[in-house]
Amino acid sequence: MTDAELRNMVSKTLTCRIDKRENCSEKMDQFLKRCFYHSGQYDSEENFAQLDKKLKKHEGGRVSNRLFYLSIPPNIFIEAVKCASSSASSGNGWTRVIVEKPFGRDSESSAVLTKSLKQYLTEDQIFRIDHYLGKELVENLSVLRFANLIFEPLWSRRYIRNVQIIFSEDFGTEGRGGYFDNYGIIRDIMQNHLLQILALFAMETPVSLDAEDIRNEKVKVLRSMRPLRLEDVVIGQYKSHSKGGVTYPSYTDDKTVPKDSLTPTFAAAALFIDNARWDGVPFLMKAGKALHNKGAEIRVQFRHVPGNLYNRNFGTDLDRATNELVIRVQPDEAIFLKINNKVPGLGMRLDRSNLNLHYAARYSKEIPDAYERLLLDAIEGERRLFIRSDELDAAWALFTPVLKELEEKKIIPESYPYGSRGPVGAHYLAARYNVRWGDLDIEQ
Numbered sequence: 406m407t408d409a410e411l412r413n414m415v416s417k418t419l420t421c422r423i424d425k426r427e428n429c430s431e432k433m434d435q436f437l438k439r440c441f442y443h444s445g446q447y448d449s450e451e452n453f454a455q456l457d458k459k460l461k462k463h464e465g466g467r468v469s470n471r472l473f474y475l476s477i478p479p480n481i482f483i484e485a486v487k488c489a490s491s492s493a494s495s496g497n498g499w500t501r502v503i504v505e506k507p508f509g510r511d512s513e514s515s516a517v518l519t520k521s522l523k524q525y526l527t528e529d530q531i532f533r534i535d536h537y538l539g540k541e542l543v544e545n546l547s548v549l550r551f552a553n554l555i556f557e558p559l560w561s562r563r564y565i566r567n568v569q570i571i572f573s574e575d576f577g578t579e580g581r582g583g584y585f586d587n588y589g590i591i592r593d594i595m596q597n598h599l600l601q602i603l604a605l606f607a608m609e610t611p612v613s614l615d616a617e618d619i620r621n622e623k624v625k626v627l628r629s630m631r632p633l634r635l636e637d638v639v640i641g642q643y644k645s646h647s648k649g650g651v652t653y654p655s656y657t658d659d660k661t662v663p664k665d666s667l668t669p670t671f672a673a674a675a676l677f678i679d680n681a682r683w684d685g686v687p688f689l690m691k692a693g694k695a696l697h698n699k700g701a702e703i704r705v706q707f708r709h710v711p712g713n714l715y716n717r718n719f720g721t722d723l724d725r726a727t728n729e730l731v732i733r734v735q736p737d738e739a740i741f742l743k744i745n746n747k748v749p750g751l752g753m754r755l756d757r758s759n760l761n762l763h764y765a766a767r768y769s770k771e772i773p774d775a776y777e778r779l780l781l782d783a784i785e786g787e788r789r790l791f792i793r794s795d796e797l798d799a800a801w802a803l804f805t806p807v808l809k810e811l812e813e814k815k816i817i818p819e820s821y822p823y824g825s826r827g828p829v830g831a832h833y834l835a836a837r838y839n840v841r842w843g844d845l846d847i848e849q
């Protein structure tokens with residue numbers, strides 16, 4: 406591709422939507438003039454040396470900072486890093502590398518990847534990107550907790566009955582089946598995105614907002630987690646389903662997926678953190694494709710009010726009367742708290758109402774995309790939202806044994822129809838810990 410072709414391609418999606426000040430088109434032209442295309446082999450030091458030469462020409466003797474974004478298949482990460490490090494590193498500024506998941510398939514392959522990367526780079530040059538950590542409401546988690554007096558005292562086993570971290574997509578693996586089949590939903594979503602949210606949610610108060618202080622606390626949470634048992638995991642795979650005259654395909658209908666694939670497209674797990682703050686509180690995680698809706702949310706269900714004066718006004722179902730804090734990460738970002746309230750009138754009838762902070766209604770500004778925030782952070786050397794290697798090791802240590810067991814025992818995933826609410830097994834898993842999934846409630 407020529408520079409002009411690249412610029413043309415980039416310009417189609419280029420906007421000034423975050424910075425809406427005047428002379429947008431001028432800024433866009435300036436930006437496009439700094440976009441160049443250079444073709445070469447990932448494993449050729451010679452090609453990287455040519456890239457280095459070209460970069461030096463553009464840098465024109467100024468301090469040069471170089472950020473390599475590895476949006477490439479994982480099997481060539483190391484080759485590319487080796488060549489970039491030896492032949493195209495910055496001579497007088499910083500050189501950083503952004504690595505996308507998958508960071509290996511299990512503890513072993515992840516350790517090999519980390520070790521290989523560290524042959525050519527130091528830990529502070531490696532930015533492992535997890536775009537969920539760049540989402541506005543995930544970033545807001547610690548603000549909600551540590552900047553508001555009303556939440557932090559309640560943030561423990563004493564008041565919280567269970568925590569649910571839920572991810573759902575209303576489409577299947579269309580077109581990505583080949584990649585997905587090698588990894589499955591646990592590796593694709595749970596071991597990284599959802600576990601990272603859990604660690605941020607459950608960590609102790611860090612010493613400061615410094616990246617290392619925050620990451621130290623997250624690692625402590627991951628290392629305090631009880632080993633995950635097979636009976637605390639439910640897996641599913643979507644099957645074909647017809648609805649309103651439309652037939653939706655099953656996972657194995659995808660041409661890139663083997664017909665006898667046992668790869669889960671849905672998983673639910675019950676996790677426990679064995680420390681003083683969270684002892685005995687079930688953290689339920691659920692992730693699936695081809696479900697009835699699309700979204701990601703954190704639900705905190707509080708305990709029943711002890712000796713509640715109004716018990717008889719709630720009827721027999723006390724669960725309907727518990728307070729719940731819901732943080733909706735996407736789509737349509739919101740934070741709402743479910744409280745009990747008297748319905749106006751002469752009788753004493755109670756119902757549940759939401760205290761609702763709906764982002765679109767409260768803030769007129771457009772919310773930046775997670776990648777925009779993370780790329781800016783990488784350029785500024787801010788590591789808070791990137792994953793450190795010991796965090797990665799602890800995350801894999803939790804999931805690797807159960808993944809191995811699922812694969813060795815050839816556990817057959819439970820079928821669920823495309824567009825449904827997922828396999829029935831997920832309800833039994835929740836019920837075992839006396840939990841009801843919050844996202845399946847009529848009122849949500």
